[in-house]
Amino acid sequence: MTVLVAVVTFNSERLLADLVDGLRAGLDGLAWHLTVADNASKDGSVAAVRRLAPDATVVEMGRNAGYAAGINAAVAASPAHDAILVLNPDVRLAPGCVARLLEALREPGTGIAVPHIVDGAGELIYTLRREPSVLRTLGDAVLGARRAGRLGALGEVVADERLYARERFADWAEGSTMLISAECWQRCGPWDESFFLYSEETDFALRARDAGLGTRYVPAAHATHLEGDSRVSPGLWALLTLNKVRLFRKRHGRVRAGAYWAALLLREASRAALGKRPSRAATRELLSPARLRETPGPASVARW
Template sequence: MGVDPEDDGRPGVVLVVVTWNSAEVLPGLFASLELGMAGLRWRLVVADNASADGTPDVVRAEMPDALLVETGRNAGYAAAFNAALDAVGKLDERTDAVFVCNPDIRLRPGCGAALVAGLKAHATGITAPVLYDGTGRMIRTLRREPNPLRLLGEMVLGAGRSGRFAALGEQVTDPEAYRKATRADWAAGSLMAISRECLEACGPWDESFFLYSEETEFALRAGAHGFATRLAPDAVAVHLEGEATVSPKLWTLLTLNRVRLYRRTHRPPAVAAFWAALLLRESSRALLGRSASRAAVRALVSPAKMREKPGP
């Protein structure tokens, strides 16, 4: 397993998996790789953020040829991805792409090759697969750049209905968009392929985002460099999904990072409008009894939380 020393014409890929206490879900990912990465020369790199459940032992036992990078701390998703690439070293011309992957992903046959094929079209720098959850429901992963109007549109109409209109929804909800190579401003980052050229032009992921918004920031930066993000409709995977939508702590981190990201590229009046729209949306959800949104509201109105460096 890995990138073959001789170029036999197959695309070369470095597959980075970021783990934290992932021993239970990793075997399922590993079992999907033989068929999921068929047709590629690939190398597996696992970047582990100081797991306490034996995750590194699972990697050594089940994938002994993998490069295991242990960060020694809960460093965050972007920092672990960067550490993995640092350990690999400079990507040569035989490496066409780098994949970044959650441990609870299950690749369907041919997924990897379809992601790489998508990179070769339309000046694409990032490709994302069609994702399904553990129940077989398609996950709408394509996104438009966030702004206040889209936040308010989601609050009033709901994410499903607002997403039908580009001006009113961040989430792309049109089913037709998931049947073709649709361009998006960014895509959910549980599995994505990034071309070598895109990585070289854009540089490392932003480690100031401990978790959430790191893939958004990178995709928007890639777009500014001329690299599109597109769906690869023939690439299919299953994402068992995490707990961001139910854990108050994780939802709060996700919400605060949205403001931090918007602040990077907008002037204070626009940032204030974005913060107010986000506060209004989360407040409306809190009134409906959503505990995660109540926690997010408390953080949004806390100057200390808004200044706090993201972390575990």
């Protein structure tokens, strides 16, 4: 089987040497091809890819087109493949990771396989998620994500470490490391480019689940995610929050999305009252009808 490794870069030069080394270990023994879609990086990302991985395909987007658009462009530009490894530039694969994910893709009803992921300090990252709901958002607002996440009905984040000890299905998983079968991509792809950043992987995984192709968590496959800054950047947290509303509206309609918006507003406003800057930014955007109607892009992100 041939694995396409699809990576989107945006000023990622400092991460690429370790990324390529990790690919060689994580895909050892497998046939694979690297395709990098670059969203108009202003550093030396493109030159670094061509130096470090001369056989890779490089797609220069010519603009910051967003994460989903980059993934779609990488898949479209690549040679034939049996599975697609969607990978963030700041992920490091452990030896044998992808071979174990490939085995999981052969299990009935599986369209996406995801590994056990730790942060740079070796601590487990809670990557598994339950489908977003009004009740789970209220549970998060009242109890906090970690506490609510230990209760299946009340938390979106699966925050019980015991549930990361065995192979299982999840409604979706964070999108830094996802192996997608070619069948799943053909039936459910491409990714929805209107999200620009955040919720695109949620949308894809839920659509795959709706088609009978679930997301399987594989604890025997390991990776390290150095992580982005959505938790500390007010602008990115605001974008993440708005896209959650947009995704809910896409799946459930405007009436139910209104209740979901109110639950999110309660969560963010309560945290803003405690002085949390990301939640202040998210509250401000949730209260803006123009922002809720807007399809996010690089210009709107820059305004944050």
